[in-house]
Amino acid sequence: MRSALRCGATALAAAALMLGAAVAQTAEPPKVQPKVLRYAFNAGETGFDPAQLSDLYSRIVTGHIFDGLYDYDYLARPYLLRPNVAEGMPQVSEDFRVWTVKLRPGIFFADDAAFKGAKRELVAEDFVYALKRFADPVNKSPNYSNLNDAGILGLDELRQQALKSKKPFDYDRTIEGLRALDRYTLQFRLREPRPRFLFTLAQGDLFGAVAREVIEHYGQDHAMEHPVGTGPFRLTKWRRNSLIVLEKNPGYREQHYDGQPSPDDASAQALLARFKGRRLPMIDRVELSIIEEDQPRWLSFLNGEADLSWLIPAPFAPQAIPNGKLAPNLAKRGIRLERVLNPDRYMYYWNMDDPVVGGYTPEKVALRRAIALGNDVSRQIASVWRGQAVPAQSVVAPSTWGFDPEFKSENGDYDPARARALLDLYGYTDKDGDGWRDMPDGSPLVIQFHSQSDGRSRAFQEMWRRDLTALGIRLEIKIGQWPEQLKAARAGQLQLWQLGYSASTPDAQSGLELLYGPTAGGQNLGRFRHARYDELYERMQALPDGPERMALLREAQRLTTAYMPQKYLVHRVVSDLSQPWLIGYKRPLFSLQFWQYVDIDTSMKK
Incomplete structure (x- = not known):
């Protein structure tokens, strides 16, 4: 009898093990909680076509979708310019009139229906096309004057021709000051010396590369709604003046965290030590709400619904940062303060x-x-x-x-x-x-x-x-x-x-x-x-x-x-507050980019 019971128990145990193994084989692995950055703008955006916008809120978004030739080191203060999609720094003539830039090969636009299922590589002509769009009268670009100040030879003449003839802007006409010398080489020729032209080339939020197929696919009237770039994020949802959602670009190139902070900048040095070598971006999604009123925007942060209080609402500054120092009750919660005299x-x-x-x-x-x-x-x-x-x-x-x-x-x-x-x-x-x-x-x-x-x-x-x-x-x-x-x-x-x-x-x-x-x-x-x-x-x-x-x-x-x-x-x-689970935030001075350089510790969130 005892022997039979032992045999039965052994059989049951074996069956249980087999059942457990089968369940283990069929059960789905636990889902990884996405890393989502949530915060609010205090004013509405206008759209996401670089050639048609000028407001800060729209430019923050486009700065993370489109790529400029150069960008700013996230950790360096006051600033350090470095190559972005360019391969090295530009070759510049002694009189600052000719600037030649090589592009890095193997960089691709985010996948989009405009490309009909093909991978679309970034080439020099994309910058030529993007900059010509500022001169196209149809776009009524508020930043054309900014670009025209650079004195790109032939660009304003091309614009004036379109204005006088009232015919469509001739994007196919080659001009002396803006040419793709080959697939990956871009050259600018300027009317006058421009010793600081590099600053223009680093404004990716405005002067980043745009694919002509995208504009032609969606039509000029819908360019604000369909930004497609080579940057770290892509737009996935937009409710005007209410909600903007972006997700990391799955086809984003291999970029890793690095920087050259000042030796005496302890916080930046600590971030470099912590994140150096990490692939960018480190978060999965960004959700931006538009909350114009100070109180609900502030409460959303205090309640943990926002990860960042981007610009502490002024009425609450005395309680949050008395005498410019983080209030003890907020410090006890692990909240961090970033404070700068804004440019x-x-x-x-x-x-x-x-x-x-x-x-x-x-x-x-x-x-x-x-x-x-x-x-x-x-x-x-x-x-x-x-x-x-x-x-x-x-x-x-x-x-x-x-x-x-x-x-x-x-x-x-x-x-x-x-x-x-x-x-x-x-x-x-x-x-x-x-x-x-x-x-x-x-x-x-x-x-x-x-x-x-x-x-x-x-x-x-x-x-x-x-x-x-x-x-x-x-x-x-x-x-x-x-x-x-x-x-x-x-x-x-x-x-x-x-x-x-x-x-x-x-x-x-x-x-x-x-x-x-x-x-x-x-x-x-x-x-x-x-x-x-x-x-x-x-x-x-x-x-x-x-x-x-x-x-x-x-x-x-x-x-x-x-x-x-x-x-x-x-x-x-400017005083910004970040929740303890938002790691790596520093307010950029001249760049608008920071999303790809921060991380979210999901284990700390409620």
Whole structure:
């Protein structure tokens, strides 16, 4: 009996083992939790066609989809340029007019229906085509002026031919300044010396390679919706002004984490030691929400729904980073702080074609200067920015060439008494006794301030109302959505608008472009035109960095202060917070890329 029981038990055990083995053979392996980076923009995007956009939020996305010839070392500060899809640094003529670049072979675009199932290699002609698209009048590129400043021989002539003939832009016509010498060799020939042309070649978010087949497949009208590049991510979902989803490009080339951080940058050195050699990108997906209001955006981070608080909302800065230090309750949670003086300028501009505030006659200049003198920027910094900004003195941004923290101009002055005296002197007085100032001809003086509906914008509206009321000037506030107001600004339809500009290169020239006459309607939203200023701008373009160029920059700063077409309010102190499971985040200064350089520790997430 005992022997029979033992035999039965043995048989059952053997059967159980066999069943277990069978289950083990058929069971699916445990799924690996994807690494997803989630955070929010505080304003909406416009789309993802590099030739048609200029806003920061869209450019952050395109910077991770398209590849420039060069890029910025993620870990180096203040900056270090290095080859991206280029094979080595460019060959440059002694006069900085001829730039020749070799491409790395074996780089492919992300798979797309436009390629009809074939692998599509990146070639030199893709950069030729991409840059020509900026000159195509159909695209109405706000950045054409930026590219045209480089003086690519024949490019503007090709544009003018299309404008005059009203025929489709001739993409097949070869021009002297932009040629593919062979499959992997690209050459630029420029009208004037451009010692800093390399900065243009490193703006992959704008001037990255585009495949002609993609634009022709989807049509020009849908180019904003179908970005296809050779970069580390590809767009997979887009709900306009709501949600943007990107996934890592499965066909992305073999790229590994590396860098040259400064020896005294301990945090960057630690990141290099931790990640060196890891294949990029390290995360699987990026989900970007558009949350314009500060409170819900901040709560999404505190609740762990966002991995990054990209730009701590100013109203919550005193609690999150009192005196610029991470609050103990956040530090206890393992949250990390990244804090830099951003290379930007937050400003407002006047429409120089506007009959009320525009123009160059003494009374118009006096009106703009008086209002600028009446802007209480220190109060703005305390109440709106909550201390997360410093006063600006000119268009030159921190960390860019020519910035001097000791530089001082009237742009930074707050003097309401002098402002009222200027208004009185030039005839802006109360002529009908209603308590408000009128124009010199007796018509009502009303300033139209265009703004948005979010909390920070409402705080600025109150500041504007207080400052102008103190000067006796009526204010009319026009509320709209940021992308729509950007379109109206380009069309010259806004009288006064306030916005921020971050420097896209380490040079001051891109900031000066905001006032360069030929870029009116593009980067020059205010349509400022001044012959001497334009001359200074053009001479600076051709000169190498040095005392002569610096003297021209200082004169340009004096001119902008004198005519006051723009008022530079602050340079923002940017503070970002990252959750403990987001590893490797550093705020880029001039590049917009960081997604491929961060990792997510999924074991730490709830």
